[in-house]
Amino acid sequence: MSDPTTTARVVDPDAPRPRPVAPAPPRTPAPAPASAAWLVGGVLVAVVGLVAGRPEVAVLGLPLLLGLVVSRAGWPAQDVRARLRAADQTASAGTLQAELEVGAAPGVPLLGVRVDAPGHRPREALLLARDRVVGVRMRSVRTGSRALFQLDARSADPSGLLLGPVSSQPPVVMTVLPSTRALRALPLPFRLQGLTGPHGSRRAGDGGDLHDVAPFRPGDRLRRIDWRVTARINGQGAAGAGQPGAVSELYVRRTFATADATVMLVVDSRDEVGPRVDTWGDASAVDEDEATSLDLARTAAASVARSYLEAGDRVGLEDLGRLRRPSPPAGGRPHLHRLTQQLARARPDGEPTRRQRVPRLPSGALIVLFSTFLDDDPARLATSWRGSGHRVVAVDTLPPLLLAGLSGRQRTAFRVVSMDRLDRIADLGRAGVETVSWQSLDPAHDVAAELGVLARRRVRR
Known part of the structure; x- marks a missing residue:
């Protein structure tokens, strides 16, 4: 595996440490390459000594042969056990980490391990077989539920003449959570329907900006009375009636109410394509x-x-790749963790399927659709939502493409698909759907500017 430039750590450091790995039951060892040399050398010296009639020379081969017998008889009753453990973590630094746990066994001082990860060269190491935890790292920008870090381990006796059987562990399945970045300004729905929140609405209520000055009605708060306006209007009426100082009606200052926004995220997980078209x-x-x-x-x-x-x-969250009810809108940090987990589990399941019915989303919600728009279904749904009165923002998530390695027919097919995709995005704009491109994970790729432009469009067209 490649050497990372930064030090990664498991995201959940408060998780309980696992118990020591239980040693595995013994299995028949296999001779190491050195044991063959000992056997050949011992037999050869003994035969030469006997043929030459030199018993003192023949005796020199006995230690080699006895060493083989002793090493096999002294093979430990327990074998070393090694396993990989990985926790769910965030790919914010592009580095993923797992832990190699080794459980010691008496009489086995060495353990050879081989760790393989997708897209990396296998790494081999010779470790002291004692209770220990070794960190394993790899570089990746991929997210989601993935099978990583395959382990092969083999123990050796103190003399290095015998090797234990190779034990292989299937790849460790990890859930790599997507990283996040802060966005300065975001678009809001055409109409805010919440009872309270951080945004100013168009209805009267408790807020900050002045709505109007109106006569006092039952239910108005006394602290809202504008005494200057009340004195001025009553003073004008009283002067005309010849009764200075009489107050016939109170006036209150009404402000715009604040409200929260309801946002539905719609992720098109029916397909997944990389930057290289040939893949x-x-x-x-x-x-x-x-x-x-x-x-x-x-x-x-x-x-x-x-x-x-x-x-x-x-x-809230709707996954077009799964035929189930969407995650209802909610707030708070725990809900963000739930949404992130759902996004990490979103993946293609077979061929892309067409939604026969348009998913029903909360009334008045802002809909943010994330798709590549390589087929008609996402554009059809976005147009339908826009026609029913929702504000819809379409986010294009197709990465910058590389056409190397394509044949002539493949280039022609790609050109047709690309033109159809651009036509769909243009049709979305004509239907009133606002479009934004999010085509890179590079922090220099600033999408906040495009979203900030949409945030200033509050008037319904």
């Missing part, structure tokens, strides 16, 4: 340093959810 259709061929469209969608959706939830809004 489309085979996500396993994507390198570990290449972010796929679904990796970008997970990061973008998690960042948007974090920004809205930190502002006090409510956020």
Whole structure:
């Protein structure tokens, strides 16, 4: 595996440490290459001594032969056990980490391990067989539920003449959570329907900005009375009636109410494509340093959810790749953790399926759709939501593409698919759907500027 430039750590440091690994039952050892040399050398010296009639020379081969017998008789009753353990973690630094746990066994001083990870060269190491934990790291920008870190281990006796059987562990399945970035300004729904929140609405209520000055009605608070306006209006009426100082009606200052926004994140997990077009259709061929469209969608959706939830809004999630009810809108830090876990589990399941019915989302919610728009279904759903009165923002998550390695027919097919995709995005704009591109995980790729432009559009067109 490649050497990382930064030190990674498991995200959950408060998790309880695992118990020591129990030694495995013994199995028949195999001779090491050195044992063959001992056997050949001992037999050869003994035969030469006997043929030459030199018993003192023949005796010199006995220690070699006895060493083989003693090493096999002294093979420990227990074998060394090694296993890999990995916790769910965030790919914020691009480094993933697991722990290699080794359980010692009497009489076995050495343990050879071989760790393999996708996209990296296997690493081999010779360790002292004692109770210990060794860190294992790899570099990757990929997210989601993934099978990583395959382990092969083999123990050796003190003399190095015998080797234990190779024990292999299946790849460790890890859930790599998408990282998030802070977004300065985000668009809001056309109408805010919450009863309270951080945003100013268009209805009268408790808020900050002045709505109007109106006569006092039952239910108005006394602290809202504007005595200057009341004195001026009553003074004008009383002067005309010849009764100075009479107060016939009170006036109150009404302000705009504050409200929270309801946001529904819609992730198109029906397909996953990498930056190299020749790997489309085979996500396993994507390198570990290449972010796929679904990796970008997970990061973008998690960042948007974090920004809205930190502002006090409510956020829900709909996965187009799963035929189930969407996650209802809610707020708070625990809800952000739940949404991040759901985004990490989003993945393609077979061929992309068409939604026969348009998913029903909360009324008045802002809908943020993350998709590559390589087929008609996401664009059709976005147009339908926009036609029903929702404000819809379409986020294009197709990474910058590389066409190297394509044949002539494949280039022609890609050109047709690309033109259809651009036509769909143009049709979305004509239907009133606002579009944004999120095509890189590089921090220099600033999407906040485009979202800030959308945040200033509050008037319904």
